[in-house]
Amino acid sequence: MRALRRLFRFLLLVGVVAAGLLVYRRRFAGKRERVDLYYDDGTVVSLESGQDGAMLPLATDVIRAARS
Amino acid sequence: MDALRALTELTEISSQIEAACLFEIDGSGGSSTLPGDERSKLFVRSARALLHAARSAHTGEAPLVQLEAATLQGSVLIVVDGDVAAAAVTGESPTVGLVFYDLKSCLRAARTPGDGDGRPRPKARKREAASPSESAA
Numbered sequence: 001m002r003a004l005r006r007l008f009r010f011l012l013l014v015g016v017v018a019a020g021l022l023v024y025r026r027r028f029a030g031k032r033e034r035v036d037l038y039y040d041d042g043t044v045v046s047l048e049s050g051q052d053g054a055m056l057p058l059a060t061d062v063i064r065a066a067r068s
Numbered sequence: 069m070d071a072l073r074a075l076t077e078l079t080e081i082s083s084q085i086e087a088a089c090l091f092e093i094d095g096s097g098g099s100s101t102l103p104g105d106e107r108s109k110l111f112v113r114s115a116r117a118l119l120h121a122a123r124s125a126h127t128g129e130a131p132l133v134q135l136e137a138a139t140l141q142g143s144v145l146i147v148v149d150g151d152v153a154a155a156a157v158t159g160e161s162p163t164v165g166l167v168f169y170d171l172k173s174c175l176r177a178a179r180t181p182g183d184g185d186g187r188p189r190p191k192a193r194k195r196e197a198a199s200p201s202e203s204a205a
Contacts, residue, residue, distance in 0.1 A: 035137045037122055041130035052137075053125045058118040059137030059144045065111040066087035066102065066157040 035059070071099040074178035078156075082170045084163060086142070088156040089115055090178055093148065115155035119146050136164055147171040152179075 033049040033056050049056055071090045078088050079101050091098030091112045098112030122135050137144045138161075145167050146155045154171040 033139050035122070035135065037126065037132055038134035038136075039126070039128060039130040040133050041128075043128070043130065047125075053121060055118060055121050055125065055137055056139055058114065058121055059139050060141060061114045062111070062118055062137075062144045062155065063139065063142045063157050065107070065114045068107060068110075 071178045074174045075099060075101050077177065078154075078170055078174040082156075082167060084158045084167055085156045085170065086158060087111065088154065088171070088174070090152060090154050090175070091116055093119060093151055093153050095151075115144070115146065115153075118144060119148070119153055119155070122146075134168055145171060147175060149175045149179075154178075 033052075035047045035052045035055045037045045037047070039045070047053070047055070075088050075090060079085050087101050089098055089100035089102075089108070089112045093116070098108075098116070100108040100111045102108045102111050118137065119132075119135070123132050126132055131148070133148050135144075135146045140160070142160055143158045143162050143164075144155060145158065145162070145164065146153055147168055149172070152175060154175045156167055156171055158167060
């Protein structure tokens with residue numbers, strides 16, 4: 001009986017940790033800072049943070065100016 | 069329709085857009101939904117700087133027509149139409165296609181004389197000069 005209770009507790013703990021990881025991934029890990037550039041010929045260039053040539057800090061300036 | 073009215077309608081239509089501005093890409097003029105001249109100028113200036121940086125990053129032949137910069141604080145979306153551009157600030161993860169569509173409509177409305185729905189209106193006909201018989205009557 002005691003072993004069964006321990007197993008139940010262990011499974012409950014594993015479930016809680018898995019649910020927490022899932023929530024964390026959906027909330028934070030999915031978000032990436034990037035700049036998508038759309039050109040007239042239909043091409044789209046996506047630049048991640050670090051490749052964006054200082055565009056992300058400029059975008060942050062725009063947001064700050066809009067919300068100030 | 070003037071730029072300010074087009075922008076006001078844009079923010080009324082799109083609940084995702086927090087603030088928006090219209091500006092000449094290579095000029096100094098611009099309008100925005102922000103109150104206060106200084107705030108508005110700063111917003112337009114920073115949006116223009118972002119667009120210039122994006123254009124200078126381009127190496128191909130086709131011109132840049134749209135951009136989305138997604139940051140952790142929110143997103144900035146810009147649509148270019150000739151020598152003018154419209155920029156909008158949204159929260160995180162906006163419906164990008166919808167915001168681009170609304171910005172294009174705003175640019176079109178700002179350039180189109182009419183009742184504000186972006187549809188061109190036929191020019192009013194000039195009245196023909198009254199005939200002598202009508203004027204005599």
